[in-house]
Each structure stands twice: as C-alpha cells, then as structure tokens.
Amino acid sequence: MSERMDARAELERLIGERGEDYAGLSRLIGRNAAYVQQYIKRGIPKRLAEADRRLLARYFEVPEERLGGPAPDPGREPDHVVVPRLDVGASAGHGALPGEERFRSSLAFDAGWLRRLGTGDVRLLSTIRVEGDSMIPTLADGDEIMVDRGDAAERLRDGIYVLRIDEALMVKRLAVNPSARTISISSDNAAYPGWPDCRLETIDVVGRVVWAGRRIG
Incomplete structure (x- = not known):
C-alpha cells in the first residue's frame, strides 16, 4: 500500500474511532x-x-507523519503553530451560552512569538470572539481573543480570564486576594457591576486571555 493510501486509511480510521463526520x-x-x-x-x-x-x-492529537506528513526532525522546532478558532463567544456583557465548542477555522502564529508571549503547551491554545461591551476599552464586541487553557485556576493571578458561570462563558478581569483565597471579578466598563470577594472554589476558570486582535475601521 502506498504512503498516500496509508494516510487516507489512517484518517478514515481516526474518523471512525472518534465518531467524527466527513463534512x-x-x-x-x-x-x-x-x-x-x-x-x-x-x-x-x-x-x-x-x-x-x-x-x-x-x-x-496524532503526529503529522500518520497523515502523510514528513517524519519530525527531533532537532528542529516548528516555525508556526496552528491555533484553532472555536465557534463560540465569550460574553463581555450578560453571558453567552457556549453550545458546542467546535472549530470554525484556524490561525497560524509564529512559534517563537508564542513563546515570548509566555504561553505553555500550545495544544491548549484557542481563539474565540468577544461578545458585548462590558470590557471596553480593553476588549470590544467582535474582538478575537486567544485563551490559554493551561493557564487557569492552578496559576491564577491578576489579569483577564474567560470564566464559565452557570454554563455561560464570560470574559472578565480578575483580582486575586491570596491570603483570603478570594477573587474580585470586574468589568473594564464602569457601567457594569462587579462581584467582589468570590470564593476561589466557586469560580470555573477556563483560561487566561493572552492576546487580542481586532478589525480596524
């Protein structure tokens, strides 16, 4: 069997095992x-x-070689990392129901730039869109944000995070009080109320927002 036939057979096998569909x-x-x-x-x-x-x-989550790609060079790191764009919004407002967090496309980022950004395991990166205006001027409706799911509750510190609250995704600014083990949740838009002194165990932190992009004009 040729290499190309092997790649097609391997992809078909993975699809069957995972219950995926061609479309x-x-x-x-x-x-x-x-x-x-x-x-x-x-x-x-x-x-x-x-x-x-x-x-x-x-x-x-398989090596590219199994799908017909070249064997990896152990001494060479990839030039670019493909980060999936998920078909889901994180509300900067009253909360967006996530539904099925499925891929809608992808973005390629320079691997060295991601390292300088301070990301860890690149397999835990994804981008989603912002919905609402509660994080203005930092984040606006329609902005694309990169979320590092490897930088979540275990490494929690002051910053902007995506949270899951009552099955809704929200993007908010967190301020951590380590001595009291509490978190204050706030919006950058002063028109929206915050939640001070929330217990750590009551917050489901999806990941830290490490990058944002937007359309100009």
Whole structure:
C-alpha cells in the first residue's frame, strides 16, 4: 500500500474511532463539505495540503507523519503553530451560552512569538470572539481573543480570564486576594457591576486571555 493510501486509511480510521463526520472535518479545515470524503474515498486531492494536514493532526492529537506528513526532525522546532478558532463567544456583557465548542477555522502564529508571549503547551491554545461591551476599552464586541487553557485556576493571578458561570462563558478581569483565597471579578466598563470577594472554589476558570486582535475601521 502506498504512503498516500496509508494516510487516507489512517484518517478514515481516526474518523471512525472518534465518531467524527466527513463534512464536519471539511468545515474544520475551511473546505467544502465533501472535501474530506473525496480525499478518502476517491483520492482527490492526492495528498492533503500542509496546512490542512497540520490542523487535522492537531485535532486528532496524532503526529503529522500518520497523515502523510514528513517524519519530525527531533532537532528542529516548528516555525508556526496552528491555533484553532472555536465557534463560540465569550460574553463581555450578560453571558453567552457556549453550545458546542467546535472549530470554525484556524490561525497560524509564529512559534517563537508564542513563546515570548509566555504561553505553555500550545495544544491548549484557542481563539474565540468577544461578545458585548462590558470590557471596553480593553476588549470590544467582535474582538478575537486567544485563551490559554493551561493557564487557569492552578496559576491564577491578576489579569483577564474567560470564566464559565452557570454554563455561560464570560470574559472578565480578575483580582486575586491570596491570603483570603478570594477573587474580585470586574468589568473594564464602569457601567457594569462587579462581584467582589468570590470564593476561589466557586469560580470555573477556563483560561487566561493572552492576546487580542481586532478589525480596524
């Protein structure tokens, strides 16, 4: 069996094991709904594009080599990291229900830049959109924020975090009082009330916001 056939067979096996569907994975990599099925069943295209292969390998948490990529060079770090964009909003207002936190696309970031940003395990990074105005002027409605899920409750310190409160996602500023083991939750927009002196164990911290991007104009 050829290398390309092995890659297609491996992808089909992963899809079956994880209970995924062809159309959903096609949308994940930004292709038409039939793309993955045509690749597996008809061999069109003959091989996955590098960006598509990288995103699928990350999604299934397998080495790219298993999907037809080159064997990893142990002495060379990747130049770029593909960070998934999740189809969910974190409310900077009254709370957004997360629903199914599925991929909608991805963004590629320079690996060295991410290290300088202070992120840990890049597999725990994702981006989501901000909804609402309670974090203005720091964050605005529609901003894209990168959330480091590896930098959550165990490393909690003052900063901006995504929280899950009553099954809703919210982005808020936290101030930690370590001696009292309490957290004050606030908005940067003074028109919104805060919650002072919340007990640590009552807060579900999803991750720390480490980067934000927005459209200008």
